[in-house]
Amino acid sequence: MPDEVRDFAALYPYRLDDYQISACRELAAGAGVLVAAPTGAGKTVVGEFAVHLAVETGRKCFYTTPIKALSNQKYHDLVERYGNERVGLLTGDTSVNSEAQIVVMTTEVLRNMIYASSPTLNNLGYVVMDEVHYLADKFRGAVWEEVILSLSESVQIVALSATVSNVEDFGDWLRTVRGHYAVVVSERRPVPLFQQVLVGRKLIDLFEGVAPTAQELPSDRAAKVNHELLRVSKSEATRVRDDSRNPRGRSGRGKQGGGGRGSGQYGGATHPRFAGRPTSRGEVAIVLDRADLLPAIYFIFSRIGCDSAVRQVADAGITLTTRSEARLLGEIADRHTSSLKEADLEALEYERFRDALMAGVAAHHAGQLPAFKAIVEEGFTSGALKLVFATETLALGINMPARTVVLEKLVKYNGEAHVDITPGEYTQLTGRAGRRGIDVEGHAVVLWQAGMDPRAVAGLASRRTYPLRSSFAPTYNMAVNLMATMGPVRSRELLEQSFAQFQTDKSVVKASRVERGLQADLTAAREAIDCHLGDAMEYALLRDEISGLEAASSKARKAEAADAVAESITMLMPGDIVHVPRQGWSVVLRVGQKQQRGGEPWVQTISADHTVLKLQPHDLRGPLVGVGRVRVPRDFSMRDRKSRRALLTSMSDKIEQTDPEIPDTTIPTDDDVARRIADLRRQLKAHPVHECPDREQHAVEAARIIRLEREARRLEAQTTGRANSLAVQFDRVCAVLSDLGYLDGDDLTDAGRMLRRIYNELDLVAAECVRRDVFADLDPAQLAAVLSTLVYESRPSRDAVHPRMPDATSERAQSELRAVWREVGQLERSHKRDRGREPDIGFAEAAWRWSSGQDLAKVLATTGMAAGDFVRWVRQVIDLAGQLATAVGPGDLRRTCHAAADSMRRGVVAADMSED
Template structure:
């Protein structure tokens, strides 16, 4: 009897979940009216289709992911919920534990593993991609057993320059039977995203909505107050703001506007009952400065002040070192900063207090808009431009809308407010443009990496890897703009018509019969070759089994890839060497006094009827003979004496009967072809024209196919990486070597560089603290040239890093030669911090001796810990190096580094 889904925290729920077919009661799961797009998405999931849910921030997309979890649990299945950020993963863990039960939810990030076998596992998208690397595409590895759905939260992160590749790989590699639930903010080309996902993964439905449950009102703040930004139709700049920008007649036009101070804006918001607010400022120092400049203004009432004091005091009693200098007192008044330079523990406190309604304004960098659940009544955007790696530029519409979307709390606010503040360089015109422009399209950030190449080639052929690369979203977008390809198809069709006109005057039946006969001859010859190969393989298999027990001195007949001779070569077996597979390598001496290292496939005959040469028991191969198949060396006088004793074996057995029969069939077809009447037409020339016509037609079909699967830039990038890897010995042809397997097991910005460093031997003699410091040098990027620390790395660390300089130089040269752009970091300036921390220096003293913010120090140490945590799992490293990495982790992973990001 069907059971209605009950409370996941109830123990009976788990019993029934695995013993009864459960029916989902939507009214019980979601006791509030569902929007149309939410019901459409649920219907699509029930039809076993994947979905792309594209809707504004704050519209309730997460409910679709929650329904996928309920549905999978009801089926006794699992769900992976992926996010782009560790902080967002941690938040989802907390939320889902409250919703589905503590033991039902697990977490996997780069440095944390909690209850990984749980029915619901929250993880970063990179972790999910890494799971898929070890399995052939379309297959289910052990880590994905029982997974019904994968939720890709914040799917618009495909636009992210650093993370976009991970999202595309996760979608491409995901087994086809697993439902994908892609939750995205509004993008301009959601239809293209859906069409691509349907092509590479399976039936997918686009669920699009531009409806916001809490509508947004766009405002503009300048020196005289806050005013509507748009007209009544919400399509153009408000007339009053347009009129304001016109200077009086005869007055000199000024290009510079007044700057609006955060304290002024916050007071305006407080007077208009528009708090709480998130105030976006694109600089950490700007956020901290705003907290200070706001002065003694209090934004909380008496009851809120009491509640704030209690929670803050309780937090500080347990975490006295986590207090943010200069921001404790403003926090009592409902004012806080939130950015990457702040300790994760302090950021977590700010988030919890804001969600509780006790913080009234948070000055934050735009990372807060990336999905962390901190909705506000109002968002303020302090500037409409920002600094980037490519210079200062205007915000793009998606960035503006992502921040604006944090305004308006569902169930609490009638509307959300978005306030653009005036700056000296941007005004109301730019604000109105961004507010009305609509979302940007998703563009592909797909970029092959060394790790991608090595991991794919461990489980796939080069051709299969190429097919996978060509399934990327970037390739899909490229096919939409292939007019030259279409022109080529038209040209081919014209050439095909010309050939058809030339062939129309010939007796087609006679020519076709001749062609069929030639085709039959080709097939008979192919079958003959197959039978010959099968006979050889059978003989080889029997020989391989016999060679397992053959003794030194046994007489052999050699012929194969490593012994390219016309007739079988007599030889004697001297010794066996352990090989990488089931069968050993063979060291043999031929009767012409040549030493060979061979595989069993190079042996075409074993002659037990001939007495073994006992003299080889005292014989040793040359010291310079490498133990690798295909190697050969000339023997000396001692081996020559034994070589002369090798008897000539009797001839090998005749061919198998089926091979003889096939030879006769082939000869009969050859005779029929010689007597065919088509010879009066010069049939070979006609067939050549016919083949050319067929070739053109095949090319036409191929070009049509390429319209939907274009091979170009991405594959060339893959090949360039492959050639660099081959240069450094990570690939033998297209198969990963020992070094390649080491690099493949590493996750980083340049897996080859990290693998070369670990394999160099330079780190073997370092202490745990020194190893941590050297590792930090390889994974730390000092993006601020004015950063400093008073600590220098020890001499042992500098010596180890100096030993890597030649390898680093060579890697730079090869990357330039093959047009590969990958960072090859070797940081000296800041890594002394890591060594001091690993040697148990106190946190307060560490922070006092560097210009880095606390959050930056945490990030450097965590990146180092992440790399150290990988070392014990990298194959072929020494036990000493693995133990040193574990010891370094044990000394470094302490407060506040071991606190989860909030």
């Protein structure tokens, strides 16, 4: 073992694992290292060795993470070892000792440094990329690849990843773009994991046979399901059949239907009853306490569910802490909230939170104030906090290992539907169980659900399928930065070196193999077709062209109609009166867009019979055209019949006054196509093969040849397109930028240089709004409201919420912003680019109220927003305001941006700037 590795290993109270020592040796030898290991296996030790080497050799080390909370946690760990003088922190809104030898930062900060050629990069020797599997993240993943591709070759990169099934592919790519690179993989947990199911109040092992060990993989074990669980499942099924034959009561009332929302192989919410009632959360806490399985993380895929669970346990009078532990938790809570005002604490229901915390119970989710999450994290790490009800976000990097992990359900809501969790998600969640150096074993406990199949649960617990897929794609900001720093040729080369292109190129090889097989089939098929009357292929091609034109004409009409419908929906506003087929005159309640980038727009309407519909383009035959408008009250509620009746009365009055005609939304046919089809039919009848008695048999053979030729052309085009797919996307991005004046040939204009400083999903829309003076004449609070529409994304909700801009001035500016978004979207469509997501006004009022100086209690009460969400979105508005201030240069807008940011950086937002 090299001396530096031996010296470093001596700093730890336990013996390092073989994979950790192997990775450290490679790093000491000058290689970059990719480490892939399960959650809790100690990957960060290798990252800490990079820090150790930097200190020993007098070079810098940057430790990057995907989220601020993880950056903060790592910063405190390194300060404890190396002291405040040597360690810095950069997370966008926090800057501490930024020129230190060791700097912890979010990956976006490092990317921005590289683009700006920051002098802070001087003497950089090592970069640690913690949780590098985040490069699969849809919106943030591209940053990882930008950094990996752009860092100097002299920098050694330590990439730390969860276990992924295609780790060798990722390692091959890293070797391709970074040179000497070692891949170190460990699939073994340092603490063995027991898999159990809680049925009622009884814990039952999921597997029979030998207990797991740290040296054994789940896939090594014959996943033999415990017969006791199979008997429970069989007994439940028998009872279901009996209940279906003998419904309760003469009318059958009380009989429950099977399946329903979330019912799948892991069970669901609505399913025939099973033996005994479901185990309550309070009972689970008692079972875990008596079995000595605390502390535990109890995953519930719902923020409301987490908060409700804490109340249920607290209201049951359950206490899991000793007096000294309760006292410690109280002190931790008071320390983290010492800078908050009494009024704010009251608005946040702090005393209720603190009482439950001291009893050993708390929640942890994104809707919490960052200070509250920090309290929970510190309390849990101390060992005093015993039970944390958490959403899955806790599993993403935060170091909060537990003795036990509980999964209440194996089904979650993904924003559109209830789906089974994947093996990768199961592994990530249960990976928190088992504290190294504290527990001799970890426990994963699944609560029995009606309809659960134990074999499916066993399969979930035994599989390791988590492929890493690149999400890298050029953006407008990326394009101008690459063009500024590298020029067009080097920029394309960089894109072609990305992991996304690397994965694509592998698929091209497979496509080429298929294409060779198709050519052999074609040769044989051409030899088989022959007609004594004429050219059978010529005849078949006429028939094929007719079919193609008819299909294309129909498809074109549908596509044109779909585009027109989609465009009409984006033009609507709440209060517009439209005519909905089969429903009649209706009022628009909400307009939105599906969450995914470029997702379809949708509109929610209410008709005269109180029917509420959520319509998407495929639900409509033609555009929706507004023929008038009524006012939708700010406090309108769909659940209130009086409110609905009043709104629909206003619509009826408006229609009676104006007597509008039902809009004609039919799409005209293409006369040229119709004439071409008629001409081809005449040629077909005149063709000699038309009289052949075997023409249909010839047609079958010819159709096969046409199909094979078409497939061969498709594969060839696909292969050619994939071979430079990212370069093509980059060219399309540059075409949009050129049309709008951000690029002049290969050079950046002043507008392009401004765009370099704007890092936002709607970066181009923001830049265009600056150029068109959309933000001019706004005061700081109004600017905050308008900027919020560029960062905020509403959470899916069943309740109709009708957000408004706070005043006429901001509403006018936001309407101009939407017009810019539509114009940019039309240009993107013409260049075959996905349109950016729709601006969302859902946070505008909250941003305006907070920037105007209103109290936290009033803002939260008015908007109904969770405190953690509120703080997070405020910070994003502050961040965008800061970006614009830097981008636009001296002038009134810069002053207004600074004023808006300063007005929002107060109270709970300022107090928590370093917590999240």
